[in-house]
Amino acid sequence: MVITLSKDRMSISREQDLVPFRNRVKEAAVKIGMGIVNQTKLITAASELVRNMFRYAGGGEVLIEVVSKGRESGVRLTFTDKGPGIADLSLAMQDGYSTGKSLGLGLPGAKRLVNEFDLKSTVGQGTTVTILKWKNG
Amino acid sequence: MDKIPILRMGPFLLVTIQVDLYDRLALNLESDLVQKVHQTGARGVLIDISAVSIVDSFMGRILGNIASMTRVLDAETVVVGMQPAVAITLIELGLSLKGVHTALDVERGMALLQEKLDWDTDVADDDGDNIE
Amino acid sequence: MANSLTQLIQSNKARLLDLWIQKQLTSDSLRDDLMSNDELRAQSEELVNALARSLTEENIDQVDSIQFDEVFEILSGISVYRAQQGFSPRETGLYIFSLKDAILDLIRQEITDPARLFEESVRINRLLDSLGVVTFETFIKGREEVILRQTEEISDISTPVIQIWEGILALPIIGTLDSSRTQVVMENLLQRIVDTGSNIAILDISGVPAVDSLVAQHLIKTVSATRLMGAECIISGIRPEIAQTVVHLGIDLSNIITKASLASALKHAFAMSRMAVKRIDVDKKAL
The missing domain is CATH 3.30.750.24 (STAS domain)
Structure with a gap:
């Protein structure tokens, strides 16, 4: 059972929101005492996803939650946008695949950096990505 | 608009990134550096990222681009001072920054660039000898 | 009923403890190398006292009643401690089951009517069996903690730079x-x-x-x-x-x-x- 301990919402509409957003994620990670390597992995994954949201949907909203399960605590981030959506999820999760001009490491890379990764998308309606990083994960 | 200062040190350019980069700032740095290498005829670029806590795939790509672009202009790029957590994260992300030289700190980065420059000069001298 | 089972246990607490300690000291599973007899006595006394305190005629048939929380807590403490000291699951199990023997001995001495003796024995059995289950559960949990700690230690030791x-x-x-x-x-x-x-x-x-x-x-x-x-x-x-x-x-x-x-x-x-x-x-x- 995953219990939510705190919630924080932030909307991303400009490129400059990226830096304050990273700081908010960092605050949540520091609050639960996450080590520096896991912190860096979480923030980097968050950075990839926010960039995707910005690039393909022009922005969106992120929910930052501190969660706990038994003895473990962690940070869960939910990225929601109302962009064009992803037609082929398995293709989007492949290393090196990109419809834009990026390296195509965003989604698969972010998945490798966190403990739980969930991607839902409906073409024409938007995309929701949820990631979770445990303190000692 | 924020700008990242580029310092000239002899035949090399030194950039110390002290702030968290957002995309526009990184892109500006890329174009500024390439311009500066061209203007000054610098033979090496040293980028100190010891104060940078996050390098994502975008930043990684910018670093790779800078290295490739300056190489075309005959200047090697060395990235120095990467934090351990950043290095581990980049590897996990799947980015090994191929083509970018790395060094532990600014001093060693400078030594590496100097070494490459000396070697280049030696080769050039040898060529000259051969012609004579 | 002149003397209910609960009253019987409560008023004969000291005798019960003696009976139990006696059983433990003569048992094969006694490990005086892991725990001193004084310590054993103190631990057993704490448990008997808690049991006597929490036990009522109503809750004796309902072991999940919250009135037993204190007993469960003490019992968990004892089995985690035993797991960490290196007692075997058998030794820990026999520890709690020897308490059952002691109580049964006690009521055998006190109750003469065979029908009532049987009925009370069944109740005691049921209660002590659930205490036994708690012991096993927490014993395993205690062992898991030991394993977890060792795993951490090993990974620290085995990667020196x-x-x-x-x-x-x-x-x-x-x-x-x-x-x-x-x-x-x-x-x-x-x-x-x-x-x-x-x-x-x-x-x-x-x-x-x-x-x-x-x-x-x-x-x-x-x-x-x-x-x-x-x-x-x-x-x-x-x-x-x-x-x-x-x-x-x-x-x-x-x-x-x-x-x-x-x-x-x-x-x-x-x-x-x-x-x-x-x-x-x-x-x-x-x-």
């Missing part, structure tokens, strides 16, 4: 490399590289039993991370079998400097740092 020369680090890896271990190895190694300003690291895998594609992938990751920091990484201690499996599995290690022994890796590291170790010719010096 040694500075063997100025600018040269060695990291002997003993045991299998899995992803969480690789994580620890990488973190330790990279942090030491920063702390010591070393630019060469030697990863010695002579203590790694087997290298499959996953382990190789972990090694490659560690080497790449080291290079990102601006240091070079040499892998040494590659046994012939490992060389064979690596090639058979089609793992490409061509981008990595590999050496058969730690000595040859060190030699290579010296060469990279433009250093040489020379034998001093004593005879020549004497001349």
